[in-house]
Amino acid sequence: ILNVEQSPQSLHVQEGDSTNFTCSFPSSNFYALHWYRWETAKSPEALFVMTLNGDEKKKGQISATLNTKEGYSYLYIKGSQPEDSATYLCAFKKIYNQGGKLIFGQGTELSVKP
Amino acid sequence: DVKVTQSSRYLVKRTGEKVFLECVQDMDHENMFWYRQDPGLGLRLIYFSYDVKMKEKGDIPEGYSVSREKKERFSLILESASTNQTSMYLCASSPGFQKDTQYFGPGTRLTVL
Numbered sequence: 001i002l003n004v005e006q007s008p009q010s011l012h013v014q015e016g017d018s019t020n021f022t023c024s025f026p027s028s029n030f031y032a033l034h035w036y037r038w039e040t041a042k043s044p045e046a047l048f049v050m051t052l053n054g055d056e057k058k059k060g061q062i063s064a065t066l067n068t069k070e071g072y073s074y075l076y077i078k079g080s081q082p083e084d085s086a087t088y089l090c091a092f093k094k095i096y097n098q099g100g101k102l103i104f105g106q107g108t109e110l111s112v113k114p
Numbered sequence: 115d116v117k118v119t120q121s122s123r124y125l126v127k128r129t130g131e132k133v134f135l136e137c138v139q140d141m142d143h144e145n146m147f148w149y150r151q152d153p154g155l156g157l158r159l160i161y162f163s164y165d166v167k168m169k170e171k172g173d174i175p176e177g178y179s180v181s182r183e184k185k186e187r188f189s190l191i192l193e194s195a196s197t198n199q200t201s202m203y204l205c206a207s208s209p210g211f212q213k214d215t216q217y218f219g220p221g222t223r224l225t226v227l
Contacts, residue, residue, distance in 0.1 A: 009154070034215065043118070043204070043218040044157075089157065093214060100145040100164070100214035101172075106156030 004092045006105035013080050014113055020076045021108040023090030027071035034091040034102060035064055035075055044089060047075075080112040117141070118219035120205050126225045133192040135222050137205030143217075144210025146188035148172075148180065150201040151221075157204065163188055164210065195226045 005024045013019050025033060032051045038044040048057040053068040061078045077084055087109045091102035121136035139146065147162040149172075159172030161180040169180050177199060181189045188207075192199055202223050206216040 006156075032214070036216075043220050044216075045218075046215045049215055091216075100208040100210060100216070101147075101159065101162060101170075102214070102216060104149075104157040104159075106154060 004090060004103050004105040006088075006090055006108050008108060009106065010109040010111070012111045012113065015080060015082060017080050017112075018076065018078045019080055019110065020074050021088065021110075023073045023075070023105055025071050025073070025090070025092040025103075025105075026094070027069060029094040029096070030068045030071075030092070031095040032093040033066055033068075033073050034093065035073070036089040036091065037086045038089060038107070039086040047088075075108075077110070080110070082112045082114050085110055085112045118205060118207055118217050120203075120219040120222050122222050123220060124223050124225075126227065127192075127195050128227055129196060131192075131195050131226075133195050133224065133226075135190040135192075135203055135205075135224070137188045137190070137207075137219055138186050139188075139207040139217070140186065141207065141209070141217070142185065143207035144185075145208045145214065146182065147206040147208075147216065148178075148188065148190045149204045149206065150174070151204060152201050160190065195224075197226050200224060200226045 035047040036044040050066040055066040087107040089107045091104045118139045148160045149157040163182040179191045205219040208214040208216045
């Protein structure tokens with residue numbers, strides 16, 4: 001089983017704080033790295049899919065970077081709002097992967113207090 | 115908009131019962147997946163399917179089976195439910211090409227007494 005590790009497991013910040021968390025994945029046989037956002041009582045939703053080393057993606061105040069050579073991705077949230085409270089999941093897809101299988105990390109649970 | 119639906123949001127069953135969890139997607143996706151989510155363990159893949167009648171074991175298939183008779187429907191079966199199968203079950207689908215973003219259903223919270 002390939003290991004995808006996320007840190008920290010949980011994070012509590014105040015409204016307006018900027019925050020970031022890490023996803024580590026195997027650097028060999030890399031095809032894509034996904035980030036999902038999972039709000040309580042909702043389904044996980046895709047935020048970003050990144051494939052190239054050095055990729056940077058941005059959606060509103062959320063951005064992500066990718067380093068495939070060393071096997072990590074960072075997710076940044078600038079000026080966190082209470083509605084950013086969710087679990088953020090990353091998932092690794094390896095090359096030659098029949099069936100679109102993703103390996104998920106255990107998630108980082110973010111709580112933003114007003 | 116992709117829609118993935120699951121038959122129940124909450125389900126309570128007794129030990130030893132046979133349990134069916136149904137998942138339907140409306141976007142003609144090739145791939146479908148069943149996960150379970152437990153606190154601190156993230157999403158763990160139980161089974162997946164990349165075509166009708168095709169299935170592959172995921173990381174934790176023991177105690178489960180699946181059925182995919184039609185492209186849009188993927189069923190998870192607990193042959194004889196046990197208390198350690200109490201969990202949140204999530205179904206997902208993906209198109210089967212390129213980056214394979216997965217689209218998730220709302221989840222079924224299963225409690226086995």
